[in-house]
Amino acid sequence: MEHGARLLLVDDDTDLLRLLSMRLSANGYRVTGVDSAEAALARLSIELPSLVISDVRLPGRDGMALFQQIRQQYPALPVILLTAHGTIPDAVEATTLGASAYLTKPFDAKVLLERIEQALSLSAPPATPASSDESWREEIVSRSQSMAELLAEARLVAASDASVLIRGESGTGKELLARAIHRASRRAAAPFIAVNCGAIPEQLLESELFGHVKGAYTGAVASREGLVQAADGGTLFLDEIGDMPLLLQVKLLRVLQERVVRQLGSDAGRPVDVRILSATHRDLDAAMLEGQFREDLYYRLNVITLTLPPLAQRREDIGLLATRFLHALAAKYQKSVKGYAPDALEALTRASWPGNVRQLYNVVEHVCALATAPLVPLSLVQRALRVPSLEVLSYTEAKQRFERNYLVQLLKLTDGNVADAARLAERNRTEFYRLLQKYDLNASQFRSENTAVAPERQE
Structure with missing residues (x-):
């Protein structure tokens, strides 16, 4: 139940109005009672409640007319209708037009409380400006207990400089949580830099992260600082860290250990002061067992774990x-x-x-x-x-789905011959085997029974 929610009761039966007001007040609601549709509309123009409960039969303008007026002026305001036996068809029609519920008199008070709770749980309270104390998490909309516990933990974590690994399914808001932690930290005035390790091609990721000097590779016509340097003094958020290639994992580990970053093509290092937040939807424990993620880097990044619920x-x-x-x-x-x-x-x-x-x-x-x-x-x-x-699908998920389907089609086409499949993909066989391992594909499963089990040609 949403304690403290304001309810507007509309009924010309003063005894029922008083009884309902007492009962609802006893259950934690703030109740205002009026005896006509005109009085209800006047009250709504002064202050919007969380919910309106109205009798269908009212003097002058009836409850159905009131309901229709509320729908026009306040379309998101939930309305529960109370009906006598003869007005049931009207109430049924009202539910098709958007009424939250209707109850036939006499009704069970427990049922009314259940309908109120249900209507309030489905309707959002009016937006209120975030207090300065809550501004750090203003992008994260929630009132659930699981999120309240997570945000309380995140607020505590923000006060330290410890590395945080944020786990959660794709689309749960891992970057929003990382931004909130940054805003609640002592680094809030410094940069927050987000990098999606799965969205940047492997050959460009090193340059993006660490920068490069002029001539470091073909096309590097000028020196450029990387995103690690750009985050100096602030927070670097590495999204989809599980997709980072092993070679770059080694270089990132070195930056974390030495607090020094070297541009691609340079031997000189530059000190950096960055806090690392990272996120993944992958099972990093499984990735470590498969040799796809370094254990030493994992323990560097996973000092504290926060898990976003789906x-x-x-x-x-x-x-x-x-x-x-x-x-x-x-x-x-x-x-x-x-x-x-x-x-x-x-x-x-x-x-x-x-x-x-x-x-x-x-x-x-x-x-x-x-x-x-x-x-x-x-x-x-x-x-x-x-x-x-x-x-x-995130970009990373879409790319992974395509890669796996592509590999499956190649193996079907070549009857599970890895050398032929690698040649068609224009990849060397070692790299192709690595791709098969990444997606847990076994080439032998694609060999037809008639295919001779002969050694594959060596390249």
Whole structure:
């Protein structure tokens, strides 16, 4: 339950109004009661509550008219309708138009409390400016217990200079957490430099990280400092550290040990003072066993581990995130979208989200682009959730998927002959074997029964 949430009760039955007010107040809610639709609209113009509970039969303008007015003026404000037996058809129609729930009098107080809690959990509270004490984590939207515990730990970690390894599935927001740690640290005024080790081609990554001197390689027409030097005094965030080639792992380890960086093609070193934060969605323990990641570097980077939960394990944050994204995207695209129909928001909270927060953002962008009314309907959310989206994959994941499929096709084409497959790929056989090992592919599995098991040709 969202303790302290403000509720507006609308009912012309003064006894029921008083009874409900007492019961809801006893359960931690702040309750305001009015006896007409006109009084409710006047109250809404003064202060927006978290939820409206209204009887359908009211003097003058009835509850259905009030509901429709609220939908026009405050489309994201949840409404629960209370109905007498004869007005049930109206209430059923209202739920199709976006009412959070309807209850038939007399109703069970427990059921009402459950409906209130459900409506509040699906609706995001109005955005409030972050206090100066919370500004370090302003980009991270959450109210879940798992994220609260993680952020408390991150705040403590930020005060030290220890290296931090951030684990989590793709799309969970590892870079956002790294930025938050930087902002909460003593290095906040210095640079924060982020490098995606999987997105930069292997032959360019060394130069990007450490810089190069003029003539260090073909095309190096001038000397250039690297990103490690650019982060001097601040924080260097190495995303997808598990994709860093072994040769560069050695050089990075040397920088961490000596606190000195050497440009590519130079013997001279320059002292640097950087804090290293790194992140991965890969299993580095398995990568070490396979010889793909250096154990000494792992222990240098993994002084402290923070693990971001997948979005499916923090469902109470989905409504907050979806609403924040919708408001930002509506402003960006100059759309008049203000919120979600309750059933649309519920569909978002129940989705599986294999692509985590990144996928949620893409889905919200999809519905925002196609929305034609202030309230996003369920049908539009369902459509967006069904659309397979390439954007759900990170660049690294897309590249790895392509590489593996490419290798499989080559091995099928050559009946598992590594020499022939390597020749077609224009790679030497040693490098090709390394690629097969990376993706746990065994060439012998691709040899047909008729293929003679003869030694492969030596090159």
